[in-house]
Amino acid sequence: MTAAARSPRRSSAAIGVGRTRLPLRGFYLVLLAFLYLPILLLFLFAFSANRGLTFPIQGLTFDRFASVLENRQMLTAARNSLLVAVMAATAATALGLAVGVAATRLRFAGRGLLVGLAAAPLLIPYVVLAVGLFLMFTLLDVPRGIFTVAAAHSVIALPYATLILLARLLGLDPALEDAAMDLGASYPTTLRKVILPLLGPSLISAWLTCFIVSFDEIAIANLLAGRDATFPVFLYGQLRFAGQVPVLVAMAVLLLIGTLLLTILAQQIRSRD
Amino acid sequence: MLGRRGALAYLAVPPYLWLLGLFVLPLLVVVAVSLQPASGRIDFGAGWPSTNQYAHLADTPVYFRQLALSLAMAVGIAVTATLLAYPLAYFLAFRARERAGAFLILLLLPFATSFLLRIMAWKLLLGRDGAINWLLTTTGIATEPSTLLIYSRAAVIITLIYVWIPFAALPIYAALQRIDRSHLEAAADLGAGPWTRFFRVTVPLSLPGVLATLFMVFIPTVGEYVTPVLVGGPEGVMYGQLVQDFFTRAGNWPLGSALAVVMLLTTLALAAAAVKLIDLRRLA
Numbered sequence: 001m002t003a004a005a006r007s008p009r010r011s012s013a014a015i016g017v018g019r020t021r022l023p024l025r026g027f028y029l030v031l032l033a034f035l036y037l038p039i040l041l042l043f044l045f046a047f048s049a050n051r052g053l054t055f056p057i058q059g060l061t062f063d064r065f066a067s068v069l070e071n072r073q074m075l076t077a078a079r080n081s082l083l084v085a086v087m088a089a090t091a092a093t094a095l096g097l098a099v100g101v102a103a104t105r106l107r108f109a110g111r112g113l114l115v116g117l118a119a120a121p122l123l124i125p126y127v128v129l130a131v132g133l134f135l136m137f138t139l140l141d142v143p144r145g146i147f148t149v150a151a152a153h154s155v156i157a158l159p160y161a162t163l164i165l166l167a168r169l170l171g172l173d174p175a176l177e178d179a180a181m182d183l184g185a186s187y188p189t190t191l192r193k194v195i196l197p198l199l200g201p202s203l204i205s206a207w208l209t210c211f212i213v214s215f216d217e218i219a220i221a222n223l224l225a226g227r228d229a230t231f232p233v234f235l236y237g238q239l240r241f242a243g244q245v246p247v248l249v250a251m252a253v254l255l256l257i258g259t260l261l262l263t264i265l266a267q268q269i270r271s272r273d
Numbered sequence: 274m275l276g277r278r279g280a281l282a283y284l285a286v287p288p289y290l291w292l293l294g295l296f297v298l299p300l301l302v303v304v305a306v307s308l309q310p311a312s313g314r315i316d317f318g319a320g321w322p323s324t325n326q327y328a329h330l331a332d333t334p335v336y337f338r339q340l341a342l343s344l345a346m347a348v349g350i351a352v353t354a355t356l357l358a359y360p361l362a363y364f365l366a367f368r369a370r371e372r373a374g375a376f377l378i379l380l381l382l383p384f385a386t387s388f389l390l391r392i393m394a395w396k397l398l399l400g401r402d403g404a405i406n407w408l409l410t411t412t413g414i415a416t417e418p419s420t421l422l423i424y425s426r427a428a429v430i431i432t433l434i435y436v437w438i439p440f441a442a443l444p445i446y447a448a449l450q451r452i453d454r455s456h457l458e459a460a461a462d463l464g465a466g467p468w469t470r471f472f473r474v475t476v477p478l479s480l481p482g483v484l485a486t487l488f489m490v491f492i493p494t495v496g497e498y499v500t501p502v503l504v505g506g507p508e509g510v511m512y513g514q515l516v517q518d519f520f521t522r523a524g525n526w527p528l529g530s531a532l533a534v535v536m537l538l539t540t541l542a543l544a545a546a547a548v549k550l551i552d553l554r555r556l557a
Contacts, residue, residue, distance in 0.1 A: 022360075024360055024363065024364040024368055025364060025368065027360050027361070027364070028360075028361055028364045028365075028376070031357065031361060031438065032379060032380065034435070035380070035383045035435070035438065035439065036383060038391070038394035038395055038397065038398055038435070039383055039386055039390070039391065039394050041394060041397055041398065041404060042390060042393060042394040042397055045397070091291075095287060095288040095291055096288075098284045098285065098287055098288050099285075099288045101281070101284055102281050102284040102285040102288075105281055106281035106282070106284075106285070108281075108282070108285065110285070110289070111285075114285060114288065114289060117288075117289075117292045117296065117297075118288060118292065120292075120296065121296060122488075122489070122492070123488070123492060123541070123544065124300075124492070124537060124540070124541075125492055125493060125495050125496025125513065125536060125537070125540060126493060126496055127496040127498060127513045127516050127517060127533070127536075128300070128303065128496065128516075128533045128534075128536060128537045129296070129299060129300070131303055131516065131517075131520060131529060131530065131533045132298075132299025132300050132301075132302055132303040132533075133295070133299045134520060135299070135302045135303060135306050135315065135526065135530065136298060136299045136302045138315060139302065139315060151295055152295070154291070154295070155291075155292070155295045155296050158288075158291075158292070187281075212385065216387055216388050218388065218389060218499055219496065219497075219498065219499065219513075219517075222517075222521075223517070223520060223521070231387075232387065232388070232389055235387070235389050235390075236389060236499065239389070239393065239503065245393070249390070249393075252386075252387055252390050255387070256385070256386055256387070259385045259386070259387075260382060260385055262385075263378070263381060263382065263384075263385040264378060267374075267377070267378050267381065271374055
């Protein structure tokens, strides 16, 4: 939050905007508890000595975390997810940057269509796209695996990258580029030396957002992963075996710590921008 | 030396090709396969295009009942999640002041937890050996654990609302933040009370965010199949599950494609209708 955004709120608060004293903070806290309680309860089971997900909890143990390291399939799935998310986030951010720069700096016939297309994956149920890609890859004899999942994820992450970068690019003064070019820089040099550094934080935040979108995605990965199960796909396959669940939860706790750090980082970078 | 126009033209080409190849083309392939005469795998043999699959769909009312039910569930979930998220967003935008950033992160953290695990968390609460049943039986309110809580349509609805709330608050929060506070001051100066200001100024100005939220929840919910599988049981089946099953279990791709096309068109038509409706009301 910038100081500029805060100050008008102060003055409006003085004239009594929101003088109706509804317990909004209470509502927020109750909903927050509603959001956190089930997750915290689930996390208890990473430390529970019970065989499955049953109450009451009989004792506490760290064994599950040791089992995580022995479960090769699970580690492979986690590695697949990581690879897919890195590839998808990198592709989506690069393409989103291209869309953003082209759309804000150049008037061309297909400009509106390009932005519309880049945002369109938000508007269709993922299962439809999943089915389409599944059929297309089958027709083209492309073997399913981490690359097909990454390609699909780059498409569903593209709207997020485009919207984040577009918002930032609209706020940049085009005169900066004119100045660089008047001083003799070619346009690619201008992009590299002027625009990219200014976009830095937005690029990082777009990449992290895309990473999270991909890392947690299941509907598409389930159809396109083939034998390279990603972590959500692996999890989905294992959930029906109750005895497995505590180990899965332990793995998820480990992964969560990673995602949490990423989310906080993304949010911090965006709010500083 | 590459000029500006040249460089920008090069920039627009890769995303265009990427989206045509990996977004537009697959959707066209679904349509093409749905027009296949025979069932089974892909086979563009004699008789293509044919409306066989759609004729079969039209003869099977259970698909339409399922689609209508899934759409109704998605609308209900989107509306409820939006209604619950609005006060949250309002609190963050108008009341939380300098702590808004921290409160926002707190709200978003659950969303960073694996989607599947958040669903599992509800299974843990509602399941036969879950927390609620354990509480009910140990306190003596119930003599026997109930299986009614889980594997029902209600369980699917509650779980999905739970999953969407943090996400739903974001577009509304963004819209509320953009509201120029001087409009509210002007309304106050002209004698509008707090409720009048809220319903005549704040709500109309936040409508774009509300609309964005409704779509961002509605569209993925229509195609959901993971939640119904995990907590819905036979009663909580949703349309997305039927589509998915034709590709994984049943292995009837043309019929699955036809189901997918129907879902896509219905979703887009409803979205377009909603945009029209709300635009008209804003003009009035």
